[in-house]
Amino acid sequence: MSTVPASPDSADAQALVLVAEDEPEIAEILQAYLRRAGLRTAHAPDGQRALDMHLSMKPDLVLLDVQMPKRDGWQVLAEIRHRGQTPVIMLTAMDQDIDKLMGLRSGADDYVVKPFNTAEVVARTQAVLRRAMAQTQVQARVLRVPPFEIDLDQHEALVHLDGITHALSLTLTEFRLLTHLARAPRRVHTRAELLAACLPEGDALERTVDSHISKLRRKLESLGVEGTPLGIRGVGYRLWGAE
Known part of the structure; x- marks a missing residue:
């Protein structure tokens, strides 16, 4: 043997x-x-x-x-x-x-x-x-984190809700933020991490992340997706709550 x-x-x-x-x-x-x-x-x-x-x-x-x-x-x-x-x-x-x-x-x-x-x-x-x-x-160039479907090559984000598919109209930064959060939807991402990964071009401040997240959240709420991204006081954001 x-x-x-x-x-x-x-x-x-x-x-x-x-x-x-x-x-x-x-x-x-x-x-x-x-x-x-x-x-x-x-x-x-x-x-x-x-x-x-x-x-x-x-x-x-x-x-x-x-x-x-x-x-x-x-x-x-x-x-x-x-x-x-x-x-x-x-x-x-x-x-x-x-x-x-x-x-x-x-x-x-x-x-x-x-x-x-x-x-x-x-x-x-x-x-x-x-x-x-x-x-x-x-x-995996297409991320599927229900209700989201994110096509990284086509730069397209969809929301599937109640049998209806909605196309999200996102800015480049909002798309990057959603994609980054979706890769690890239950992990808390710090503002510094999101700033480095999603707003690398300029000298933006960490509070700029809050502004972009707020705009992203409003767009999701308008489609009926509530409570995401979830803010963690003093730390940052995650896509969904803890299991």
Whole structure:
């Protein structure tokens, strides 16, 4: 058996991997290697449980055995793809090309044949997670923090409220402030931070931030969005209140 790899300092650390595998020994070994690599794990012993856990836990990646009870891997993969784009790596004892093609054409991100080198499975898992993360970062050019949708490339801010979409007419500074707050909507942003990030061109004073925030708040209130940005006395602002 291969030596368990050392834990790396990687961008995919703390991602949650759902191991859908009906053989307890294989599942245990996979989880041990994944945890040693800095990943969190959960185990589903059959296809139906895998779908239930995918829905409730929203894992970052699924290691999916093909031959499982209740629902096989192809059925699970089809349902996961119906729900979204969670990365999936298929695990199977079938090594014929037609089986591999079936998995990839069904939307699998990678394919590993048993018996496999567990360290290689971990490496492939990390590679798929990195690709998924890079794709997410590209897609993140649109920030979605309900009721706001902020398109950074089009420089457009929308408010979705009661089934109606409103376009916000914002100044450059107001757009920057809303975007900055939306990136971490429950964190308190100091006036000095907002000044440096959103009004970098001149020698504006911190009280200038208050003026721009006030104008932004009035525009939001006119659309029915109340209480945001929220002022924190003596500190600064956050988009929403504490959880």
